[in-house]
Amino acid sequence: MFGQPACEGLVTAQNRPFRFTTSMPRLQQPLSAWRDRVRKIEDLGFHTVAIADHVGDGWSMDPVTMMTIAAEATTTLRVSTSVLCNDFYHPFFLHRSISNLDVISQGRVTIGLGAGWRPLDYSVSGVRFDPAPVRVARLAESVAVLKGLFAGERFTFEGEHFSIEEALGAPRPVQLPHPPIMIGGGGRRMLQLAGRAADIVGINPPRLSDRMTPEGxxxxxxxxxxxxxxxxxxxxxxxxxxxxxxxxxxxxLLDLRVRDEGGGGESRSTSNLVDWLPDGALDKSPLVIDGDVERCIDALLELRETVGITEVHLGRDPDGVAEIVKRLS
Known part of the structure; x- marks a missing residue:
């Protein structure tokens, strides 16, 4: 056991069901095959399919476009961003896109937002990479604007980064008062903002690991x-x-390897891009799970009991973790 829950409020999480996410499949031709792959994710019992928001280095899928196609191809699967880089979107126009998609999908959208962390995304796009406090403050204003527009009444906002005057948010989303908002981050500012303003708190490692020792x-x-x-x-x-x-x-999950029972020790990896972490950092993390299905299930139950995490991104290989999803969903 990792120890006792750090907060009494986490006790309620032990009674919450898991909701599992996998990555949006990479775009492939013919598009009918891509749609079939998304439908397979739904059939496997996943709660959400999520798309990252990066540019350059082969990242090619536009989040809102692909979420729309995925939503039209399915009936129960939720679509989410994991996460949008806030600096790439003005909240007035993002509201319009998300509201439309929530209507089209009949209420199956989650908005994942982050302050932006990947310098390459900024350098290739020409967007200025401001210091973290500025990016987080801008994200806080974006969330305030989104919520104000989702309310469906005339909305005025005057902030340091955004100014909205008598804007009417339309159409109203299906999910009221607004689609769930997830804020993901690893630093204290981001976690505090998520606690104040989000419905879902994404607990992530700090990405700029060159500023931290391997032990840290x-x-x-x-x-x-x-x-x-x-x-x-x-x-x-x-x-x-x-x-x-x-x-x-x-x-x-930073690394999940589900071993085939009686399969000669081979494993299938659903790693979530951990190459940026220093050597040794993964050795004792509960976000790293390696074992047969029973071991993986026990580790996830322990993660829920001790930390309170019930929303889990299992990586990029939905077939490899299908039995876990079936058993715990």
Missing amino acids: MAREISAEGLRDKADVALAAASAAGRDPNSLLLQAN
């Missing part, structure tokens, strides 16, 4: 480090007058 990074993604991050978000929710038990906690 290992602590960040240990059970204790994850509980500390959860506590920051839950405390911020309480300070903002929100019920911390209303928040859902989410995490991406």
Whole structure:
């Protein structure tokens, strides 16, 4: 066991069902084969299919476009961004896109937002990579604008980064008061913002790992480090007058290897791009799971019990984790 839950509010998470996410399939031709792949994800019992938001280095899929196609190809599968780079979207126009998609999908959209972390995304696009406090402040304003527009009444906002005057958010989304908002981040500012403003808190390692020692990074993604991050978000929710038990906690498994039972020790990896982490950082993290189906299930149950995480991104290989999804969903 990793220890006891860090906050009494996490006890309620033990009674919550898991909701599993996998990555949006890579775009392929013919498009009918891509649609069939998305339908297979739905048939396997996944709750959500999520798309990242990067540019350059072969990243080619536009999030809103592909979410729309995926939503039209399915009937129950939710579509999500994991996560949008806030600096690439003006919230007025993002609201319009998401509201339309929520109507089209009949209420199956989750908005994942981040402050932006990948310098290459900024350099290739020409968008200025501001210091973290500026990017987080801009994200906070974006969330405020989105919520104001989703309310469906004339909305005015005057901030440091955005100015909205008597704008009417239309159409109203199916999900009221707004589609669920997930804010993902690894630093204290982001976790506090998520606690104040999000429905789902994405608990991530800090991405700029060159600023941290291997020992420090290992602590960040240990059970204790994850509980500390959860506590920051839950405390911020309480300070903002929100019920911390209303928040859902989410995490991406950094490496999941499901071994074939009796299969000679071979495993299938659904790694979530861990090559940027320093050597040794993964050794004791509960976000790294390696074993047969029973071992993987036990590890996920332990993650829910000790940290409170129930929203889990299982990586890029939905077939390889299908039995886990079947057993725990």
